[in-house]
Amino acid sequence: MLVIDLESPPGPAGCPRCGRVAESRGRKQISLIDAPMGAAPVRVRWRKRRFRCVDDACAQKSFTEQDTAVAAPRAQLTVRAISWAVAQMRRENASVQGIARQLGVSWKTVWRHLKPVLERLAADESRFAGVTTLGVDEHLWHHVSTKPVEDGGRGPKELTGMVDLTRDASGRVRARLLDLVPGRSARAYADWLHERGEQFRDQVQIATLAPFAGYKKALDDELDDATAVLDAFHVIKRLFGDLVGVRCPGRDWRVGVEVPEDQKR
Incomplete structure (x- = not known):
């Protein structure tokens, strides 16, 4: 298993509710499941910054940094892992269980993250x-x-x-x-x-x-x-279906190769 350590640089942050500059309260590490690298599962250790709102009247009190380019709030899979999984289903006909096996997680974990994404894509009429x-x-x-x-x-x-x-x-x-x-x-x-x-x-x-x-x-x-x-597939299938058993001198049309002398007729 490969492990990637991730953290954002220090700097001021505003309270998401009142907008006032918040007070830093250190960092909290969480683990995320990332897209595999080769055959190896990948985990991201994200040291997220924690803050406290300095406005006693604000209902927010405390909060943790979020970055939707990395992962959605409370998600276990990174955005990159979800994008990789959707691509596997599209291009490789991968099953949810197969994706779960490659990521090293359960079927339920994969489906919980993929279902809303697939529903959103299915509702997008622009593909037509x-x-x-x-x-x-x-x-x-x-x-x-x-x-x-x-x-x-x-x-x-x-x-x-x-x-x-x-x-x-x-x-x-x-x-x-x-x-x-x-x-x-x-x-x-x-x-x-x-x-x-x-x-x-x-x-x-x-x-x-x-x-x-x-x-x-x-x-x-x-x-x-x-x-x-x-469609071309059924045209070819029907054509070769009609040719099964048909032979011409010296050639077997069923497989398109030369026929041995003792089998020619």
């Missing part, structure tokens, strides 16, 4: 701006009971996922997950499209989808001006 190519596909979340999460279960098995497939100025596809909603049906997708509003629907020019009639119906109902196309 500029989406001109929209993809959709089903996602099987688990293989157990559909018992609600609030009752100790894992919730719905099937989800519908929407992805931004818009190309940037250099021609590269963004490939950003925009949303996940419960269910795999025309209604699940159509309701999501309707909730995005007319401005979002008007900007979508191309809509890719899996070979599922329900999603096509939702597009016909909500994105009738967009060009609907089968």
Whole structure:
């Protein structure tokens, strides 16, 4: 485990309630969980400054310095650790348990810090701006009971996922997950499209989808001006599925390699 010692330089500080210059009362050390460095967990020992308000009429009495660039008040994870964890979930498909294992803390500790951040990101509608190519596909979340999460279960098995497939100025596809909603049906997708509003629907020019009639119906109902196309993954999957067992002289099309002489036919 790596340990980082942190403290701010001495200097005057104002009372957060009345604004008067406070009296220094030394320092108090707290331990924070930081983003790992390589495979090693990291801890930050922050020697926070303590103060007492000199105004006897002020209700604040005493307070400790805060720096939201380091960590939120009463948080156990640093801002950097939370940002790292969100990035792990986005780019590496990491689970909360996997993140907790790398940080050396419990599942509950990680989720308590990540949940409000993820809820805030999910409520940010700005991620839907500029989406001109929209993809959709089903996602099987688990293989157990559909018992609600609030009752100790894992919730719905099937989800519908929407992805931004818009190309940037250099021609590269963004490939950003925009949303996940419960269910795999025309209604699940159509309701999501309707909730995005007319401005979002008007900007979508191309809509890719899996070979599922329900999603096509939702597009016909909500994105009738967009060009609907089968996504590349399912085109290739269907193509090679149709070619299974097909052989040409001297070549096996199933694997695309030369066939030994004694197997040619």
